[in-house]
Amino acid sequence: GGTGGTAGTGATASCFASFDESTQSLVQIPDAAELRLTAVSFTVEARFRLLPGQNRIDVHKRGPGGRSLGVTSTHVRASVFEGFDHDFAGPSPHDDGVWRHVAWEYDGQLSRLYVNGKVVGEASHTEAVSDSTTAILLGALRDASGNIAGFTSGPIDEVRITSGVRDGADFAPPVVAEVDAATIGLWHLDGNAADTAGSSHGESSGVVWGDCPP
Numbered sequence: 161g162g163t164g165g166t167a168g169t170g171a172t173a174s175c176f177a178s179f180d181e182s183t184q185s186l187v188q189i190p191d192a193a194e195l196r197l198t199a200v201s202f203t204v205e206a207r208f209r210l211l212p213g214q215n216r217i218d219v220h221k222r223g224p225g226g227r228s229l230g231v232t233s234t235h236v237r238a239s240v241f242e243g244f245d246h247d248f249a250g251p252s253p254h255d256d257g258v259w260r261h262v263a264w265e266y267d268g269q270l271s272r273l274y275v276n277g278k279v280v281g282e283a284s285h286t287e288a289v290s291d292s293t294t295a296i297l298l299g300a301l302r303d304a305s306g307n308i309a310g311f312t313s314g315p316i317d318e319v320r321i322t323s324g325v326r327d328g329a330d331f332a333p334p335v336v337a338e339v340d341a342a343t344i345g346l347w348h349l350d351g352n353a354a355d356t357a358g359s360s361h362g363e364s365s366g367v368v369w370g371d372c373p374p
Contacts, residue, residue, distance in 0.1 A: 175369075187299060189345070205229075218312060225242055229264045233253055234250070236254075238273060242287075248273050263326070279329070318348060
């Protein structure tokens with residue numbers, strides 16, 4: 161999140177959302193047709209940070225079908241449910257308290273994962289994203305039927321969903337994401353789950369809003 165903003169953006173000095181599975185904290189971003197990403201070509205990105213002992217954090221939409229992008233202590237994983245998983249096992253643990261920008265691009269032919277703007281994995285896939293009408297979850301996961309099946313721990317920031325492949329090669333990741341013509345949704349998580357790009361405002365429960373990362 162940013163350190164400030166114009167009126168109506170919801171931006172404050174509180175700059176990321178932190179989740180704790182023991183308190184079942186979460187953000188639910190309501191379903192909208194444009195967020196289902198069934199047109200195949202899309203980019204999902206966010207800034208993630210896991211502290212030692214924290215298990216995972218995801219941008220998660222499932223049940224049935226859908227897709228997810230997340231970070232565990234050892235992996236970055238993108239999933240097209242009922243289609244494929246695309247994993248990257250990093251050279252060092254991800255639960256080291258370091259902020260990382262993670263992005264996933266998929267165009268119906270190639271799935272590409274980035275960490276801090278660098279391509280870390282490419283895989284050929286042709287599966288389409290199945291229609292899922294559930295809310296996007298931050299801090300929680302659903303089962304294949306769409307029921308909340310568990311909660312996760314860790315901070316997340318600057319969630320952005322884009323129509324089309326945003327970069328296609330190494331890039332300089334933004335600390336604060338911006339809205340452009342291709343942006344479907346953008347959640348700075350600056351003390352709330354307002355959608356800067358549109359009207360898909362999330363509802364939060366039990367979330368701890370943290371200070372700005374360096």
